[in-house]
Amino acid sequence: MSTIVCAISGNAAEEPVFxxxxxxxxxxxxxxxxxxxxxxxxxTKEELTKDDLVDVKANKAVRPRPASATSIPGMLSLLQSEWDxxxxxxxxxxxxxxxTRKQLSHALYQHDAACRVIARLLRERDASRAQVGQLQEQLANSTPGSGAGRQEGETGLTPQIIQRMEEIAQSLSKTRKQRVFPDLNPVEKVKKFECTGSHPIHQSTAPGILCVDIHKTDGNRIVTGGVDGQVILFDASKEKMAQxxxxxxxxxxxxxxxxGKDIVVxxxxxxxxxxxxxxxxxxWMGPYSCAHTxxxxxxxxxDISLHPLGDYLLTSSMxxxxxxxxxxxxxxxxxVKDLGSAxxxxxxxPDGLILAGGTEDKTVAVWDVKEQVTVATLTGHEGAIEALTFSGNGYYLATASRDGTVKLWDLRKPINIQTLKVSAGQVHSIAFDSTGxxxxxxxxTVEVYNFATKSSLAETASLKDHSAAVMGVCWSQHAQSLASVSMDRTLKLYK
Known part of the structure; x- marks a missing residue:
């Protein structure tokens, strides 16, 4: 009987089909x-399915071994060939x-080098953009009749400006005692404040956030300034940077x-x-541009401070x-130049007719805005004054110093009515909420106090979430939340 050969392999088929x-x-x-x-x-390359196949009955006899596998030396030779x-x-x-390993190692090295180059180019791009912005502002201010000459000339406190300041001060003074705050966060809730968000929003190459402010009517708007020279607008509701x-x-x-306006200073x-x-x-999260420098x-x-009128800006300098x-x-x-201290x-x-400045000479100077003269000098700190804040009712002033203390002053007398020893080091920032x-x-750390009586503060909460010095603190409206920034490069939110 002839052998049935497979058309594909050319060998005898063990299970032939036709x-x-x-x-x-x-x-x-x-x-x-x-x-x-x-x-x-x-x-033949023709279309074919399994249904087109027909089984062929064939002898199932076992095929004989090849001649090379019929003896022990032959089998050893086969095994040796297989092993080789x-x-x-x-x-x-x-x-x-x-x-392949060498190629992968080379590719990883190239990827790492490319990442370093991209990071350097991004830094150079940001620096170039900042320089271009500065040059554009300088060009804009260098047109005839403006620029440096305009900056140097003082317009002066005209009678019209003083009259507007007095009118707003009288208006605010009349309504101060009538104000009530039904939405003020109660002490029990403030005592339970905890960190609800931590956001490293500034550059890690120049770590540290130095200042923070929360919009007076919208607690989700937060602005920070850092060691990296950037001003960051942050949306607390979305927990991401806006601008x-x-x-x-x-x-x-x-x-x-x-x-009252979408302006940041x-x-x-x-x-x-x-x-x-x-x-x-x-x-408010739209693009911002520098209108004036x-x-x-x-x-x-x-430091900077906005007048209650909303039209004038106070700046202090070293x-x-x-x-x-x-x-x-x-x-x-x-x-006002050539003062005795930085x-x-x-x-x-809050009324806008006086201002207070902390000096390097360990004193607090209270100035009359209209006459630009010192009307009171508050002494008692043993270090330079780092920060100060007025209470919302205008009666009290709190000052923070490098001596680690916070002093509370009654401006109606004026005298120091309480001293709080906050830290063994410096106190960097201080802020009353809008209600005072x-x-x-x-x-x-972040320490929170409240008025236990009309003239004394009591400790309310101690928030120890930062890992470095706390440089700025700020309250949202009615003390519903608190924001703090630190040299650990984070903005932290508390509720």
């Missing part, structure tokens, strides 16, 4: 595999693995929101104050001067 469609005989396992993969006959082939294949695989304002060349010491170690305005009136000071700008500026035009209204901090009184009921203090 296809009437192609006229060929196949080994069943081979043709089924071809049909599953291609659906065609590998010989296996070793050759193993060697080739190891060679390929070694080559990054670039323009300062050195660290930003003070930031502030305008109450920032003061920097580069001796400038920038007024940023939003181009989208319907969206105030260059009245010759040294680091340490050049032993303070200035009053028109927020709309950026022009200097009054610049001013690390300065704020307007709570006082937040930033030192090594």
């Amino acid at each position: 296809s009437p469609k192609t006229g060929h005989v196949y080994e069943k396992r081979l043709i089924v595999k071809q049909i599953d993969s291609t659906g065609k006959c590998p010989v 082939a296996l070793m050759s294949e193993t060697y080739e695989l190891k060679t390929q693995l070694d080559t 990054k304002l670039l323009g300062h060349s050195k660290k930003v010491n003070a930031v502030s929101f305008h109450t 920032s003061g920097s170690q580069d001796s400038t104050v920038k007024i940023w305005t939003c181009s989208d009136a319907a969206n 105030i260059r009245a000071h010759k040294a680091e700008v340490t 050049d032993k001067s303070w200035g009053l500026h028109d927020l709309t035009t950026g022009r200097c209204v009054r610049h 001013y690390p901090c300065m704020k307007f009184h 009921q709570y006082l937040a203090v930033g030192a090594d």
